[in-house]
Amino acid sequence: MADSSISLKPRYEQMYLTLRNRFHSGEYTIGDKIPSEKELMEQFEVSRITSKKALDMLVQDGYIVRQPGRGSFVIYNGDQLEMIETEDGDKYDAPSRPRTDRNQIVLGLIMEDFSDSYGKEMLVEMERTAQKMGVYLMLRLSFSQTDIEENAIRMLRDYGVDGLIIYPTRGQIFNSEILKLVIDRFPHVLVDRYVKGIDSTSISTDNVAAASLGTHYLLDQGHRHIALLTSKVTDNVAIEERIEGFVQAHAERGVVLDRSSWLTDMYWNSNQEEDEQVLVQHNVDMIQQMIEAHPQITALFAMQYELALFAKEAIEHMGLHIPQDISIICFDSPQASAALYPFTHMQQDQQSLGRLAIENVLALIEGASLPSKISLQANLIHGHSVAEASVHS
Numbered sequence: 001m002a003d004s005s006i007s008l009k010p011r012y013e014q015m016y017l018t019l020r021n022r023f024h025s026g027e028y029t030i031g032d033k034i035p036s037e038k039e040l041m042e043q044f045e046v047s048r049i050t051s052k053k054a055l056d057m058l059v060q061d062g063y064i065v066r067q068p069g070r071g072s073f074v075i076y077n078g079d080q081l082e083m084i085e086t087e088d089g090d091k092y093d094a095p096s097r098p099r100t101d102r103n104q105i106v107l108g109l110i111m112e113d114f115s116d117s118y119g120k121e122m123l124v125e126m127e128r129t130a131q132k133m134g135v136y137l138m139l140r141l142s143f144s145q146t147d148i149e150e151n152a153i154r155m156l157r158d159y160g161v162d163g164l165i166i167y168p169t170r171g172q173i174f175n176s177e178i179l180k181l182v183i184d185r186f187p188h189v190l191v192d193r194y195v196k197g198i199d200s201t202s203i204s205t206d207n208v209a210a211a212s213l214g215t216h217y218l219l220d221q222g223h224r225h226i227a228l229l230t231s232k233v234t235d236n237v238a239i240e241e242r243i244e245g246f247v248q249a250h251a252e253r254g255v256v257l258d259r260s261s262w263l264t265d266m267y268w269n270s271n272q273e274e275d276e277q278v279l280v281q282h283n284v285d286m287i288q289q290m291i292e293a294h295p296q297i298t299a300l301f302a303m304q305y306e307l308a309l310f311a312k313e314a315i316e317h318m319g320l321h322i323p324q325d326i327s328i329i330c331f332d333s334p335q336a337s338a339a340l341y342p343f344t345h346m347q348q349d350q351q352s353l354g355r356l357a358i359e360n361v362l363a364l365i366e367g368a369s370l371p372s373k374i375s376l377q378a379n380l381i382h383g384h385s386v387a388e389a390s391v392h393s
Contacts, residue, residue, distance in 0.1 A: 214345075232267055258294070329344050
């Protein structure tokens with residue numbers, strides 16, 4: 001009979017646990033090459049994303065090493081701790097126990113995820129700053145799962161890291177491990193968002209000011225009927241602040257808000273690995289129905305880049321044009337080389353976020369006192385998705 005505790009977990013986590021159990025049982029030994037991502041997709045009957053996430057978790061937890069063009073090799077089976085050599089002659093150290101005899105500072109970094117639109121540039125700057133300052137950085141991804149985030153915090157503390165940088169999940173379950181960090185006075189900083197009621201140093205964008213600036217820009221272009229798009233999560237402080245800035249700008253300009261044109265229950269990322277096309281189509285349909293029900297709308301403010309992509313597809317499917325018929329502004333459109341479309345957007349200062357995260361956690365390790373909140377300004381970047389409001393507005 002299948003383990004019900006496993007069956008309730010996301011598919012990628014089920015796959016991770018199954019493979020990990022095979023390592024522990026000796027089905028695969030250190031140095032063995034495991035099936036390819038494609039072979040595991042077929043074996044577990046899962047999507048490419050699910051297979052990749054499971055393998056990424058095994059890499060992060062130190063069970064396997066992935067060599068581009070060669071395959072994935074077991075370097076740890078939960079018991080043995082030794083150096084292994086792959087069939088190509090490359091050597092790897094299996095995970096070691098917490099090190100107490102080292103001089104180099106080691107920082108743990110936990111991120112919920114990253115992409116070209118947000119997170120990647122911040123991660124690169126953290127690594128660049130860490131190398132410059134002679135600090136070793138250990139990365140773990142939580143994939144927006146609070147339990148994985150909690151396990152990562154415990155694991156990194158058990159390993160013996162000197163400090164932690166945490167990009168908290170969007171989950172609605174409070175992370176008690178972050179509270180323990182505060183109680184234990186363990187050096188740590190939060191990036192991108194903060195946790196209400198917890199005295200942790202956070203480094204994030206001034207989301208109220210950023211959303212207000214973007215909304216004022218649309219109002220300056222003559223838009224008076226602006227729809228709002230945001231994710232379903234209700235306890236994401238960053239999103240709450242962006243909505244506050246949106247409302248604030250309308251109040252400052254004396255423009256009446258129409259909350260019936262707000263979509264605040266959208267999913268831009270599926271943690272349960274449902275069919276991605278179903279997810280995309282659901283969001284596109286929601287936006288299309290909202291526009292059809294509110295033909296006076298001339299602009300959309302998407303609080304996440306992915307939602308702007310859904311809006312673009314919905315508008316084009318309706319035979320309308322961007323920005324002639326409807327303008328779009330969003331947060332964190334990727335740089336031109338990676339962008340699917342050059343949206344006008346609010347650009348967060350990811351480089352400063354990454355650099356300050358490293359510098360401030362090191363300051364805490366040295367015993368410095370820091371403010372509970374460090375805010376950075378976002379910049380308005382002009383793309384091709386905003387024009388003056390059409391006459392019917």
